[in-house]
Amino acid sequence: MITFNLSSYNPGPFILVGIPGLEQSHVWIGIPFCIIYIVAVVGNCILLYLIAVERSLHQPMFFFLFMLAMTDLILSTAVVPKTLSIFWLGAREITFPGCLTQVFFLHCSFVLDSAILMTMAFDRYVAICSPLRYTTILTPKMIIKIAVGISFRSFCIILPVVFLLTRLPFCRTRIIPHTYCEHIGVARLACADISINIWYGFCVPIMTVISDVILIAISYAIILCAVFHLPSRAARQKALGTCGSHVCVILMFYTPAFFSILAHRFGHNVPRTFHIMFANLYVVIPPALNPIVYGVKTKQIRDKVILLFSIKGIE
Numbered sequence: 641m642i643t644f645n646l647s648s649y650n651p652g653p654f655i656l657v658g659i660p661g662l663e664q665s666h667v668w669i670g671i672p673f674c675i676i677y678i679v680a681v682v683g684n685c686i687l688l689y690l691i692a693v694e695r696s697l698h699q700p701m702f703f704f705l706f707m708l709a710m711t712d713l714i715l716s717t718a719v720v721p722k723t724l725s726i727f728w729l730g731a732r733e734i735t736f737p738g739c740l741t742q743v744f745f746l747h748c749s750f751v752l753d754s755a756i757l758m759t760m761a762f763d764r765y766v767a768i769c770s771p772l773r774y775t776t777i778l779t780p781k782m783i784i785k786i787a788v789g790i791s792f793r794s795f796c797i798i799l800p801v802v803f804l805l806t807r808l809p810f811c812r813t814r815i816i817p818h819t820y821c822e823h824i825g826v827a828r829l830a831c832a833d834i835s836i837n838i839w840y841g842f843c844v845p846i847m848t849v850i851s852d853v854i855l856i857a858i859s860y861a862i863i864l865c866a867v868f869h870l871p872s873r874a875a876r877q878k879a880l881g882t883c884g885s886h887v888c889v890i891l892m893f894y895t896p897a898f899f900s901i902l903a904h905r906f907g908h909n910v911p912r913t914f915h916i917m918f919a920n921l922y923v924v925i926p927p928a929l930n931p932i933v934y935g936v937k938t939k940q941i942r943d944k945v946i947l948l949f950s951i952k953g954i955e
Contacts, residue, residue: 651736651810651814652736652814653733653734653735653736653814654733654734654735654736654739654814654815654816654821654826654829655732655733655734655814655815655816656722656726656732656733656734656816656818656819656820656821657732657815657816657817657818657819658723658726658727658732658818658819659819659913659916659917659920660817660912660913660916661912661913662913662917666726666727666728667727667728669727670723670724670727670728673720673723673724673727673920673924674720674724676924676925676928677716677720677724677924677928679928679932680712680713680716680924680927680928680931681713681716681717683928683930683931683932683935684709684710684712684713684927684930684931685713686931686945686948687705687706687709687931687934687935687941688706688709688710690941690944690945690948691703691705691706691709692706694944696940696944697940697941697944700763700774700778700783701760701763701764701767702940702941703783703787704756704759704760704763704783705760705934707756707787708753708756708757708760708889708930709930709931711749711752711753711756712749712753712926712927712930713927714745714749715745715746715749715750715753715923715927716923716924716927716928718742718745718746718749718820718923719742719746719819719820719920719923719924720923720924722734722742722819722820723819723820723920726819734821739821739826740802740805740806740821742820742821743801743802743805743821743822743823743826744798744799744801744802746820746821746822746923747798747801747822747823747845748794748795748797748798749794750845750849750897751793751794751797751798751845751848751849752790752791752794753893754848754849754852754853754893754894755790755793755794755852756790757852757856757886757889757890757893758790758852758855758856759786759790760886761855761856761859761860761886761890762855762859763778764859764860764863764883764886765859765860765862765863766778768863768866768867768883769862769863769866793848797844797845797848798845800840800844801823801837801840801841804823804827804836804837804840804841805823805826805827805837808827808830808832808834808837809830809831809832810829810830810831811831812829812830812831813829814829815829816829817912817916818916818919819916819920820920820923822919823837823841824837824838824841824842827841849894849897853894856890860883860887863883867880881937884937885933885934885936885937885938888933888937889926889930889933889934892925892926892929892930892933893926896918896921896922896925896926897922899918900915900918900919900922
């Protein structure tokens with residue numbers, strides 16, 4: 641019995657199947673995944689570079705966008721390279737520590753993304769509803785406190801997930817019908833009661849994300865009330881324009897996220913192939929589209945991107 645318990649802390653490698661039913665097409669499926677991932681990496685790196693070097697972008701809104709770009713890079717990088725190695729190299733094995741690392745960064749970046757979107761909604765609320773107090777409320781010291789706070793919150797919420805997995809004995813199959821490790825998918829391979837994993841893995845992170853959504857909705861309800869009380873149409877359009885890119889990113893993040901979560905928990909009639917394909921697209925498409933949305937809809941970033949590439953072209 642003692643040997644059995646100790647073995648749960650260092651089980652053998654897991655086998656990631658990829659996308660069940662589409663094994664023969666893995667090579668071709670990997671091509672668009674690779675292209676989208678490259679777009680995500682390049683787009684977010686350009687954002688990070690511009691925000692870091694351009695003094696005109698050293699504002700609270702762009703600092704939070706800097707955090708979002710970093711988190712998106714972590715989210716996609718935690719999954720896509722391993723997925724491509726499965727598709728193209730047949731490297732399906734992943735060690736237990738590697739699996740736990742992937743679980744942590746995947747779920748932590750998801751919760752942190754949600755928190756960043758909430759803080760960006762707060763930023764827009766202050767900018768529109770209290771513009772004269774914007775610089776006194778969102779001081780550099782306050783921004784650092786917010787960044788540390790939401791990062792620490794995400795870390796504390798997801799770290800128990802790792803310990804909940806390490807306590808489980810894995811004495812049955814170690815084949816995971818997916819392209820990456822995620823909490824409940826790994827827990828279901830255990831030959832023990834996983835009710836705590838199910839309760840914590842579903843309720844705590846999801847309730848945290850739902851609370852973020854509620855706060856975002858309240859912020860934008862107040863913002864809309866304030867905007868419609870502005871005296872001129874031009875002022876209303878300008879105020880709404882500053883929120884447009886953020887709203888697009890919010891919809892791209894939460895809509896597929898909640899669909900994937902609900903389909904995973906309750907959509908027993910949803911084909912596994914569709915669910916896994918959708919889950920893979922979710923971790924790569926929003927990180928690829930976010931820089932494009934901000935580049936197109938945010939004038940300061942659009943102008944800096946045009947200037948950056950025009951200088952490169954002249955050189």
